[in-house]
Amino acid sequence: MGFSPVLIALIFFGIIILFSGIFTVRQQSAALVERLGRYYGTRRSGLQFKIPIIDRIAGRVSLKVQQLDVNVETKTRDNVFVKLRVSVQYYILPEKIYDAFYRLENSHEQITAYVFDTVRAEVPKMKLDDVFERKDDIALAIRRELEESMNEYGYGIVKALVTDIDPDIEVKNAMNRINAAERIKLAAEYEGEAERIRIVAKARAEAESKRLQGQGIADQRREIARGLEESVEVLNKVGINSQEASALIVVTQHYDTLQAMGENSNSNLIMMPNAPSAGADMLSQMTASFVTAQQMGEEMKQKTIANGSHNKG
Template structure:
């Protein structure tokens, strides 16, 4: 007798255990009785009548993401692939609708995404698609929310995560961007070169100015020294013409001396004979004397002309 009771107890225990079930966090279980909806069980430990009640399915209440790839054409006839990421969640208050009204919610969402994207993108040019991708995402979210809320699904967010134009168009865009960057780089290089040229010109101008100022100062000092030398020679009875000639001759010999100090110099100074200095001195004195005579004669002629003109004016 006992031998027959043991299997019965084991079978009864197994049947009893089949009536106990658990539901995980962020999950709901749909329980049916004889194929008819009975209840929705949330997370925790639950009981059901064995052989009568069954778990028809479980609904995930977490936020889920569905990535949809849509290929369409823009207003400027460029084929482009867009990746739309849809984040959605089952509403706790509409678990019945989410479980019984839609067989495959992901296919339904995909269909709506295709419909909205292929209605919005052909209105835009390719550049506008990149600039206004948020507008596309908002349009998709608005359409999905309106359609899926009745089925118990809430659209949390939609994102345009990738825009991939045709390969040839992408290469052309890259060439345009590269050319634009090269243009900007060339402009910067030209501006830098212009600044360098202007700075160099300013430096050269300043150098020339300082050089000219130095030459002027040098000549001023030379003239002052010559003036002092002439005054000294005048004090010892040498007139200005002789003093000037003597100074020139002295400078001539100083030049010869400085040339002689240069061992690798190829410069030849003419005339360079021994009597060249004496001849130069005599020629310069004669030249100065003749120049003074001509000057005095011109002064006399100018004086006569002025007196003659004055007499004619008086008469």
């Protein structure tokens, strides 16, 4: 006995209706089921069943963390227009899936509105430099505002980040010029300090050189004086008195100097006087100057003593 076409159609239609009551829900998502137009329940991941025709899937929501980027343009306290990019990371609270689906028509628009409101309330209180330095404070204020408002609608806020701060192009150019000028100024200061250090080091080196040179000259003169003293002592031992010894030494030094000058054929120096009696004349002049200096010293000493006695009287 064969099946009539009507029976086959009914069986086929029944199988379709039966399978229409079976559905699956993906991982990290949820499906909301309505029965006769009214919310009936929420189905989680896995194989699920519903009554065909009577029940229907009203919608599916993702339970993953999502990100929304919001661009906001506002003005700072020093009247600089600036664009901020704010990234909001949010998710649907598992226990408030009903509120997230039914109470809020468009979550993106709602979050964007709160971000605009918070940014335009916080940034105008700051100068441009403060916006860059306190961007974390701005992000914290956005997150706090969103948590207070969006938790009621079934949304949790993971984090709010200010990812970009873009001032007006003219302001950026001015800032770049200021930074360049600051760097040039700093470089000039470093160069000036280096030059000062070089000058000081050179001056110290020259001072040390002159000190050592003066010390060398003093040592040289000291040795010359010691040599002369020893020469006089040697001459005294052989019966020559101090005056004769001094004359002999002066004459010897005079002729030694003439000999040293004569050894250099390219020398243009002329020693005046250069007569044979020059040594004796020089000794006489030196002796006369020593005597005169001694007499002046004695006179000044006598005047000092006299003035002291007059003041006491």
